Amino acid sequence: MNRRALSLTLLLSATLGTALAAEPRTTFNVVNTAPFSGKNYNPFTPAANHLPPTLSAIYESLFYVNALDGKVNPVLGTKYTWSKDNRTLTVTTRSGVKWSDGQPFSAADVAFTFNYLKANPGLDLTGIWKNGVKSVTAQGANTVVIAFDKVNVPAFYYIAHLPIVAEHNWKDVKDPLTFTNDTPIGTGPFVAETYSTQAVRVLRNTSYWMPGKPAVDAVAWFATNGNDASLLKMLKGETDYGYIAVPDPNKDYKNKGANFTYWWPVNNLNALYLNTTKAPFDDAAFRRALAMAINTKEVADKAYAGVVPPADPTGIIPGQQKVWKPGTAATLAPRLNVAAADAALTAAGYRKNAQGQRLGKDGKPLPAFKILVGSGWTDFITMAQVIGEQLKPLGISTSIDQQVFASYAGSFQTATFDTGVSWGWGSGPTPYNLYYQSFSPEFSAPVGKTASSNLSHFTDPALTKAIDSFSATSDPAQQKALMSTMVTTVMKNQPWIPLTARTSFNVYNTAKFTGFPDAQNPYNEGSPSDQVGARLMFLNVKPR
Structure with a gap:
């Protein structure tokens, strides 16, 4: 381990209170261009309020729709079909998925999530229930039927990206608008570890449903006070990925070394x-x-x-x-x-x-x-x-x-x-x-x-x-x-x-990892690390 990597490991150990001996073998380090506003893993709160691993690493949606090309990627849903009159959307959910506490995932969790938003309208940030959805029901372990009282085909994008939560974990939450969900239970590729105001880390979900994924043992986010501080961490090799609006990405970043690159799709x-x-x-x-x-x-x-x-x-x-x-x-x-x-x-x-x-x-x-x-x-x-x-x-x-x-x-x-x-x-x-x-x-x-x-x-x-x-x-x-x-x-x-x-403002240091999304392999739209599309990056990056 080189001196810079060791110093970063020591910092992470100190801020998260984790023993050095327990350090994961491979940690993908992400720089965050803003301070963390508090320990909050509630996926239904606005992005300003929850921690960046929430939507990208811990919770999963039914599908991910890449806005660059319109491609629909299956996640907790494996397929979907519309009825001829576009008033019924039927989703088949994935078998063999477990929540991070070991309990099985099923279509009932999906139906619960949608109906939970109906019961708590303040959580419905994309207006799913205001725009035609009439009912959401589970039919058996692997089928969800979403009925509409008016045609709204574009609603699929918002339905696809809704984070799905576990019924057994959320059914007794009385005030979900203020619930900080300190110990999140998700189906995603990582599980929450420990939080500090300086760093957040998630660990590989050893029971994740996708064989061989993720390829890294941990993802860690480091808080900074803006773009300049974030860029400095990238240039020092202390972090591997950042979503940073560099004023001149060629002069100020790419030309600094062979491992510095960026991908900014519109x-x-x-x-x-x-x-x-x-x-x-x-x-x-x-x-x-x-x-x-x-x-x-x-x-x-x-x-x-x-x-x-x-x-x-x-x-x-x-x-x-x-x-x-x-x-x-x-x-x-x-x-x-x-x-x-x-x-x-x-x-x-x-x-x-x-x-x-x-x-x-x-x-x-x-x-x-x-x-x-x-x-x-x-x-x-x-x-x-x-x-x-x-x-x-x-x-x-x-x-x-x-x-x-x-x-x-x-x-x-x-x-x-x-x-x-x-x-x-x-x-x-x-x-x-x-x-x-x-x-x-x-x-x-x-x-x-x-x-x-x-x-x-x-x-x-x-x-x-x-x-x-x-x-x-x-x-x-x-x-x-x-x-x-x-x-x-x-x-x-x-x-x-x-x-x-x-x-998008993806900035990469490729010295230690490969598999980043780019123009040749745009498997996401250049999503920031706190959005559903970034899950694909955390699944695809792997150590050199």
Whole structure:
């Protein structure tokens, strides 16, 4: 064992209170770009609240749908079939699976999980029960029947990714919203070991149902305070994988050595969200004028050194544009023109005073608007800096509001922010998933209440109708027409300003392990280590 590996082992032993003699032979080390918010393995809580092994290593879903290519990978479900009228989904569950406490897994656990969300709506973060599911029942040990009272074929994506829990472990939990699930019982490839504020480790599940998997004995996560600290750990060889937005991944990482590489597939977007519940961001004319003044190419180039392109104004990722991007989008896209943006603001009632300050409709100078970003997230911080400079000619001042992830997400969800940079909170094999989770009323909430994912808190009757109608048809022509309505409504109202493509930010050190996902073998979509797709990485990486 080399000196660096030994020092990391000693650190892990100290932080987790594990004897050195009990160290696993092979540990895959992951760097986490944020501190751990507390010991919580509850898979139904938002990502900001639970520990990263929860969805990727401990619990499993029925299937994993790779949004890059739409491929459906069986997990606890082995196959699924829709009825001819698309109102019944029948899933066959896997035989021979055991929970980590030794008890057998069955279809009853799946039915329990879905019905548990129905009984506790606060857990239903993707709105499964609000969007057509009528009943979920187990028929025998290996069959689950999901009945719908309205057609909703896209719901499969959310059904497929729901983490399945053990009935015998959860049936007596009285308050699942606050339950931290300190000793999780899952079917996944790893089991929880010990937690500290600095490091979390999971150990290989010796009874895992997949023969020969996983190939490593443990996975450990190390907390840092941001991208820079995380990158340093990768460069020192202390960690093997990180999800890190490196400002210039070629210069700052790949060119540092033969073992340093990255894979950044485009699977979403980064946007400037505008809080439509407060003035002046409640005015579509004001929002559209801001979009005309923001040079998204400059934002992308400076945030990612030209490696990541600007976002398409529709938010649709490149792999889906040929099928889903409507022709009307080109005429609705904001044209970069600062002078025209300045004039548009004045025409909308936001004139300037003699000092060049932009005034509200009440004649008073607008305050400096905060741009919310995650603490230490260098890419988002750079975006906010560039946007702030670009808005100055309009007489608009900004400041950067860095918050740790839990409060960052909370500010968005409770509508207590002005503007903020975040990703599209919804991805899938079609743009429906993005528009549904980003703009459906069911994911919004009044100010002060928690919205799951409608961060701009924007709703529109025509948009809502199109979202609902899309889910009710499997006719491709109808779906394209409805997608056109979604796209044009959002572009006209500009509740967000698409900034850059959102790639995955996989950064690898291949000195000790092989089997990472990449462009030649994209077995996941570049999922971060706290999402269901990362389970495939933990199953596929193996020691050299």
